[in-house]
Amino acid sequence: MLIWENIRLAFSSLLASKMRALLTMLGIIIGIGSVIAIMTISSSLTNAVSTSFQEMGANNVTVGLKERSEDSTSTRSGMNFGSSNKTASMEESDRITEDMIDALKTQMKDQIDAVAISESLGSGTIKDGSDYANIAVEGVNEDYFASKKLKLLEGRHIKAADLSGSKNVIMVSDKVVENMFEGDKSKALSEKINVNINSEYYSYYIVGIYKYEETGFSSSTEEDVTTSAYIPLTTAKEQARADEGYSQFTVVTSTDVSDVSAFADSIETFFLPYYMGNKDYQITTTTMESMTESMGDMIRTVTIAIAFIAGISLLVGGIGVMNIMLVSITERTREIGTRKALGAKNSSIKLQFITESVILCLVGGIFGIILGFTLGAVAATLLGYTAAVPFTAILVAVGFSMMIGIFFGYYPANKAAKLHPIDALRYE
Amino acid sequence: MPKKDSNTVIQLSHIVKRFFVGKPNELEILHGIDLEVKEGEFLSIVGESGSGKSTLMNIIGALDKPTEGGYILDGTDVCRAKDKKLSEIRNQKIGFVFQTYNLVARSTALSNVELPMLYAGISKQERHARAKELLEMVGMGERMTHKSDELSGGQKQRVAIARAMANNPSIILADEPTGSLDSKTGRVIMDIFHRLHHEEGKTIVFITHSPELAKETQRIVTLSDGMIADERKGDRVC
Numbered sequence: 001m002l003i004w005e006n007i008r009l010a011f012s013s014l015l016a017s018k019m020r021a022l023l024t025m026l027g028i029i030i031g032i033g034s035v036i037a038i039m040t041i042s043s044s045l046t047n048a049v050s051t052s053f054q055e056m057g058a059n060n061v062t063v064g065l066k067e068r069s070e071d072s073t074s075t076r077s078g079m080n081f082g083s084s085n086k087t088a089s090m091e092e093s094d095r096i097t098e099d100m101i102d103a104l105k106t107q108m109k110d111q112i113d114a115v116a117i118s119e120s121l122g123s124g125t126i127k128d129g130s131d132y133a134n135i136a137v138e139g140v141n142e143d144y145f146a147s148k149k150l151k152l153l154e155g156r157h158i159k160a161a162d163l164s165g166s167k168n169v170i171m172v173s174d175k176v177v178e179n180m181f182e183g184d185k186s187k188a189l190s191e192k193i194n195v196n197i198n199s200e201y202y203s204y205y206i207v208g209i210y211k212y213e214e215t216g217f218s219s220s221t222e223e224d225v226t227t228s229a230y231i232p233l234t235t236a237k238e239q240a241r242a243d244e245g246y247s248q249f250t251v252v253t254s255t256d257v258s259d260v261s262a263f264a265d266s267i268e269t270f271f272l273p274y275y276m277g278n279k280d281y282q283i284t285t286t287t288m289e290s291m292t293e294s295m296g297d298m299i300r301t302v303t304i305a306i307a308f309i310a311g312i313s314l315l316v317g318g319i320g321v322m323n324i325m326l327v328s329i330t331e332r333t334r335e336i337g338t339r340k341a342l343g344a345k346n347s348s349i350k351l352q353f354i355t356e357s358v359i360l361c362l363v364g365g366i367f368g369i370i371l372g373f374t375l376g377a378v379a380a381t382l383l384g385y386t387a388a389v390p391f392t393a394i395l396v397a398v399g400f401s402m403m404i405g406i407f408f409g410y411y412p413a414n415k416a417a418k419l420h421p422i423d424a425l426r427y428e
Numbered sequence: 429m430p431k432k433d434s435n436t437v438i439q440l441s442h443i444v445k446r447f448f449v450g451k452p453n454e455l456e457i458l459h460g461i462d463l464e465v466k467e468g469e470f471l472s473i474v475g476e477s478g479s480g481k482s483t484l485m486n487i488i489g490a491l492d493k494p495t496e497g498g499y500i501l502d503g504t505d506v507c508r509a510k511d512k513k514l515s516e517i518r519n520q521k522i523g524f525v526f527q528t529y530n531l532v533a534r535s536t537a538l539s540n541v542e543l544p545m546l547y548a549g550i551s552k553q554e555r556h557a558r559a560k561e562l563l564e565m566v567g568m569g570e571r572m573t574h575k576s577d578e579l580s581g582g583q584k585q586r587v588a589i590a591r592a593m594a595n596n597p598s599i600i601l602a603d604e605p606t607g608s609l610d611s612k613t614g615r616v617i618m619d620i621f622h623r624l625h626h627e628e629g630k631t632i633v634f635i636t637h638s639p640e641l642a643k644e645t646q647r648i649v650t651l652s653d654g655m656i657a658d659e660r661k662g663d664r665v666c
Contacts, residue, residue, distance in 0.1 A: 002546065002547075002549075005546055012534055012535075013534065016534050334530065335532055335533065337530075338526075338530040338531075338532060339532070339543070339547075340491075340515070340518070341489070341491060341518060341524045341526075341530075342518065342519065342524070342543055342544045342547060342591070343515050343516065343518045343519020343520070343544055343547040343548065343595075344515065344519075344547050345511075345512055345515040345516075345547070346511060346512070346515075348547060421491045422486050422491050422492055425491070425526070425530070
C-alpha cells in the first residue's frame with residue numbers, strides 16, 4: 001500500500017530534520033495545547049459546578065417572587081429573586097403568605113416532602129476578646145434541614161419548639177467553634193454568643209454544631225471565612241422587624257416525582273391565581289437542574305470564546321506548516337523529478353506531501369493534547385477542582401490538526417505534483 | 429501514422445521540438461529527427477553540448493512531448509498520451525540511468541530499487557525479492573541496507589542501474605552514466621551495461637559525448653545542430 005509507504009517516508013523525512021520539524025510543530029502544539037487546556041479547565045469546572053449543585057439538592061425547587069418585567073422571556077434559569085430586586089419595593093401584600101404555603105402543601109402533599117423557608121438576617125461577627133468569627137445568620141424553619149443536608153457534629157437542629165417560642169438559639173459551624181472555643185465542641189454547646197449584625201447586638205445560645213463543607217466555588221480556607229449560622233425563622237422575623245410572609249422558599253420534592261421541572265411548572269401554575277392581580281410581582285421557580293444547565297451554558301459560552309481566540313494561534317501554526325512544506329518541496333525538487341521519471345503519478349506525489357504535512361500536524365496535535373491536558377489539569381487542581389478529561393475536545397483536536405495538515409499541505413503538495421519532470425530533474 | 433515493425437522498440441518520425449512557441453524568442457532545437465531502434469539493440473547517441481542530445485533524450489524518455497512528429501514506443505503512441513499515461517509509460521517501459529544517479533536521499537539501496545515497483549503497485553514481498561535479486565546482479569548484494577548517502581559514486585550508479593531494471597522495461601535510457609565517475613569505475617559501469625545487453629537482451633539507448641565509449645556500442649548516432657549528422661556502426665558486433 002502506497003499510503004503506508006508514504007507514512008513511513010513522512011516520518012523519515014521529519015526525523016531527518018528534527019529541529020525544523022519541532023519548530024514547525026510548535027505552532028500546532030501551542031495552538032492545540034491552549035485549546036485543550038482551556039477545555040480541560042472548563043470541563044473540570046462544569047463537573048464541579050454540577051456536582052455541588054447536585055449536593056445542594058437535585059430535588060429542590062426554589063419558589064420565589066420575581067418582579068414582572070416588560071419582556072416575559074426570562075425563564076426559570078434566571079436566578080433573580082425578590083431580594084435582589086431594584087425598583088418597585090416589595091409590599092407586605094406582595095409576599096408569599098403562610099396560608100399559600102399551607103394550601104400548596106395540602107394540594108400537593110404527595111409530591112412534597114418538605115417546605116424549607118429561610119430569611120436572611122444578615123452577615124455579622126461574633127466577638128469575644130480577640131477571638132472572632134464571621135457568620136451569615138439565617139432564620140430557618142424546621143423543614144429547612146430537609147432541603148440542605150448538613151452534617152450535625154454536636155447538639156441538634158432548630159426544632160419546632162424553637163420556632164413557636166421564637167427562642168434565641170443558634171446552630172453554628174465547626175469553624176466558629178474552632179475560632180471561638182479552640183475547637184472544643186462540648187464546651188461550645190449551650191454557650192451564649194454575641195453577634196454584631198449591622199451595629200446591632202444579638203445574643204444566642206448555641207444548640208447545634210454542623211460540619212462546614214467547602215463548596216466548589218470558594219477556595220478560602222482562612223480563619224475569617226464566613227460560614228452560615230441558623231436561628232429559628234420566627235426569631236429572625238422579630239429581630240429584623242420584617243413583614244409577614246416570605247419572598248422565597250424551597251420545596252423538597254418527594255422522590256416519587258420523576259420530572260422535577262414539570263413539577264416546578266405545576267407549582268408556578270398553583271400560584272397563578274394568587275398573583276393574577278399583582279402588577280409588580282409574580283411567582284417563579286428554579287430547579288437545580290435548570291441552574292446547572294444555565295451555569296453550564298455560561299461556562300460553555302465563555303470557553304468557546306476563549307478557545308476561539310486560542311484557535312487563532314492554530315491558524316498561525318498552520319501557516320508555519322505551509323511555509324515549511326514549501327521549503328521542503330523546493331529542497332526536494334530533484335527527488336520529485338526522479339520520482340516522476342520512475343513513474344510516480346501526480347496524484348502519488350500529491351499524496352506523499354499531504355501525508356507528510358498531515359503527519360507533521362498530527363504529531364504536533366498529539367503533543368499539544370498532552371501538553372494542554374497537563375497544563376489544564378494542573379490549573380484545575382490548583383483552582384481546587386478535579387481534572388476532567390475533555391474527550392470530545394481531544395477527538396476534535398485530533399481531527400482538527402489533521403484537517404490543518406490537509407488544508408495547509410494541499411497547496412504545497414499540489415505545487416509539487418504539478419512540477420514538470422524535466423524542470424524538476426534539472427533543478428540545482 | 430508511422431508504420432511499425434514487429435521488433436521495433438523506438439520509432440521516431442520527423443521529430444521537431446520548439447521552445448517558447450508563439451513567443452518572440454521561439455527556438456527550434458530539433459529539426460526533424462527520424463530514428464528507429466530495434467529490440468535488443470545497443471545504440472549510442474553522441475553530440476556536442478547544444479546539439480539537442482538532452483532534448484532528444486527527454487522525448488525518448490517520455491519526459492517531454494515533441495512539438496511535431498510521431499513517437500511510438502513499444503507499440504504505444506507517446507505523443508497522444510496524457511500525463512497519467514506518460515507516468516505509466518515511464519514506469520513500465522523505460523528504465524532511467526542518470527549522470528548524477530538521482531537516488532532518493534535517506535532511503536536505502538533496497539528501497540530505491542523498490543521505488544518503481546511501488547509505483548507499479550507490486551506487492552511488498554514481490555518488490556523485496558526482485559530488488560534483492562537485481563542488487564545482487566549489479567554486485568551490490570552486500571550493501572542493500574546502506575542509505576544512498578553512504579555509497580560511493582560507482583555504487584550509487586550500480587543501484588541506479590538495478591532500479592532502472594526493476595519493472596523489466598522495454599528500454600534502458602542512460603544519460604552520460606559514467607560522466608561523473610573516474611575511468612576505472614566508469615569501466616565497471618560500462619561492463620554492467622554490456623552484460624545487460626548481452627545476457628538479458630536489453631535494448632539500451634546510451635547518451636554520451638565520449639567517442640570511445642560510443643564505439644563500444646552497436647550503432648552510433650551523431651547529433652549536430654538538432655539533426656542527425658552521422659550514423660555508423662560501432663565496434664560491438666552482436
